[in-house]
Amino acid sequence: MKKLLIAVAALAAFAAAPHSASAGPCGLPNQTTLWIDFADGSVPHWEMFAKPGVIGAAANFIYPPRLRAAGAKTVYFDLNFRNRIGTPSDPEDAATVVDRAHRLFDYAAASMDCPTPWIALNELFGAGTATPWSATNAQYRANVLAFVRTLAARGGRPFLLVNSKPYTGGEAGDWWREVGKVADIVREVYFPAPSIHKQGAVLGSRSMRQGLRRAAADFLAIGIPPSRLGIMLGFQTTPRTGGREGLQPANAWFRVAKLTALASKQVSGELGLATVWSWGWGAWSDGERDPDKAAAACVWLWARDTSLCDGPKAAGPGFNTSLTEAQITLPRSVQCMVGAQRIGQYDLARLTAMTRDRDVAYSALFARAAESERVRISSERILAAERNVILLRFGGSTSAYRGALARAGASEQVGRGVLADELRRAEIKRTFQVPQPSGTEIAAYYATYSAALARSVEATPAAPWLGGAKRGVALASIAPPQVFKLPTGRRTAVRWFDGIYRVRPLGAPKVLGSIPLAQASGPISIALKQFARTNAFQSWTITQQKAALRRARCARDELPHVAEVELASYLPFLAID
Structure with missing residues (x-):
């Protein structure tokens, strides 16, 4: 060469030497x-x-x-x-x-x-x-x-x-x-x-x-x-x-x-x-x-x-005259918009500080935007869930809660965003219709989790962990852990992330294997349906995100990767489902 x-x-x-690009000869615009x-x-x-x-x-x-x-x-x-x-x-x-x-x-x-x-x-x-x-x-x-x-x-x-x-x-x-x-x-x-x-x-x-x-x-x-x-x-x-x-x-x-x-x-x-x-x-x-x-x-x-x-x-007639159609003109502070949902540059930077991976943070925020088109969580519900987290997992100490967030590289706003994700996903999952578990699946669960705790209880209001009923057998895999510590026969307030339940145990806690399979099949079916809804959600959110990606307007067309990101894995004390 x-x-x-x-x-x-x-x-x-x-x-x-090369000419100047800004010379503008021949009367050409500068x-x-x-x-x-x-x-x-x-x-x-x-x-x-x-x-x-x-x-x-x-x-x-x-x-x-x-x-x-x-x-x-x-x-x-x-x-x-x-x-x-x-x-x-x-x-x-x-x-x-x-x-x-x-x-x-x-x-x-x-x-x-x-x-x-x-x-x-x-x-x-x-x-x-x-x-x-x-x-x-x-x-x-x-x-x-x-x-x-x-x-x-x-x-x-x-x-x-x-x-x-x-x-x-x-x-x-x-x-x-x-x-x-x-x-x-x-x-x-x-x-x-x-x-x-x-x-x-x-x-x-x-x-x-x-x-x-x-x-x-x-x-x-x-x-x-x-x-x-x-x-x-x-x-x-x-x-x-x-x-x-x-x-x-x-x-x-x-x-x-x-x-x-x-x-x-x-x-x-x-x-x-x-x-x-x-x-x-x-x-x-x-x-x-x-x-x-x-x-x-x-x-x-x-x-x-x-x-x-x-x-x-x-x-001529029928021509779309819009000069903003499909364009990506966004405020400088916005990275991406999905319909009315926006992903801000500051939010992305703040979440990246926790995940230490911008791509992961971007995917999580995009999933949040796409899922929010289905369910919106009010600020009141988010703050209530935050109070419940502090009471249930930090003994009521706000400073201890904030310290845990800080050690994970998260701010209170990031924590509230994760709580909103948890609440939203739980609500969306409850809307899915899943098939009744087979006898084989129920028997397999019974054999695998025979040592897990179970307890007959009444609850007001009707509880998701009782299959939307007010009476049934609560399983440790899906019910609040306090349920298994309450005195028998006494109605007690049980605070959980989605609200407060008045729970009256009808008997002492037992291991699941001590309950005949015929009696245990109902509560096991409830648990298996919850797991099935979680699997259904994973498929649903990917589909929802792919559809949103087709409508998204992102700065310089920098698009996120479609993924289900569990931000609660970075802040496990915020997991509610």
Whole structure:
């Protein structure tokens, strides 16, 4: 690779230092992200781009002057890059490359009426070719590098279009970094509209944003700054090339065009990308002669800046005109929203302090948000449960309770959140209909837990641990432990996490095995149903979370992992079920 770079340096020894990304030559706007639209004479509706606020990409001496005369800015779009440098299998002679770059620069400067033109080079072949390269591919890459260095040395700003995922390992990474010193890299990302439409607005928009981030990440990861990166979106209509891909009706295509613009705006703003380009407006073939192209272009312009075109009018009746549809604009303090439920950045940081794992904390908070859509727990119930915890497990000592929280890295608010989870899950579990345990299951429980305590009692109000009845046999596996310490025959208040019960034992505690199986089968069935509801809850919450994930709006589309997280395992003194 060193020999390659030395050879390229010899070809373009006059290359100057890279230009400033903020120079704004040729009257181009001086802003972070510039939007550039392909608008040469092959575009039947090129006049739509001929207006102030638009940068048109074109070549020759016919359409660029017309675009500028109507108020647009222009950059040069070279469709003949292959003819100038060759291909990976058949590169041009290195001795010709610099001269061809000079001639292109002179032509572009005249076409753009600008001494330092921006020049898009369509396009690099074999971006994903791994090293070691063949001799012909190495020469091809040397030609590309010499070409862009020559343009930059003349004061131009070259934009190298890349149509596939790049290989950036080893010496290839060095090559990309050398390109990034003198040229912008524009990654072409062409989403097939039917796939985006099928996913729906939320998931389709998320897919596009994630795809655009991945496209940029390949280069950001090797040190190419965002000020040297761009993305190109495709609106072509030839089958199997990305773009419309036959999507019908037209309104669906216009909606995808809108969402594409909004996704591009979101990601380019997040990353600070230099440029966003549109391609595919030309009509070179029958496949590209689409009667809806002009309307799609208008929607594309309108979605990024409503002053550029009347998108709703062009799209016609039935078009969804919302510019906030499926977008992830969130308050800075919010990490994620599921419907009206929000996951705050502060809540996430606070819970992470306890779990010592941000992913676990994020999953737990997301599960909480999803489950809360089914059941909401009032603050009164949470505080009552907290008082019961302090009384039952800390002898009424609030300071001891707070100390236990602190030792676990949790605040009182975190503890209350865990209590709310416990109460919510217990309530949800009670709503599940589970099958009656089989005789075999009951007998297996009886044999396994024959030494566990059981006791005949009356309770007011009806207790879940008696199967929702006021009288029955309480089992130690599901009943409050105090039940087995009460004096026989006396009605005593038993405080538990879900309230206070008046319990009167009808006899002394016994081991389960001393009760005939026929009598024990009822209470065993109650216990087994509780266990079955716990298993059912595990499946239910995963399903609920997956559904919520499809609607979630999270900062930068950073989504949590779907999981059932038992936060009470970090604070076992808060477990109530």
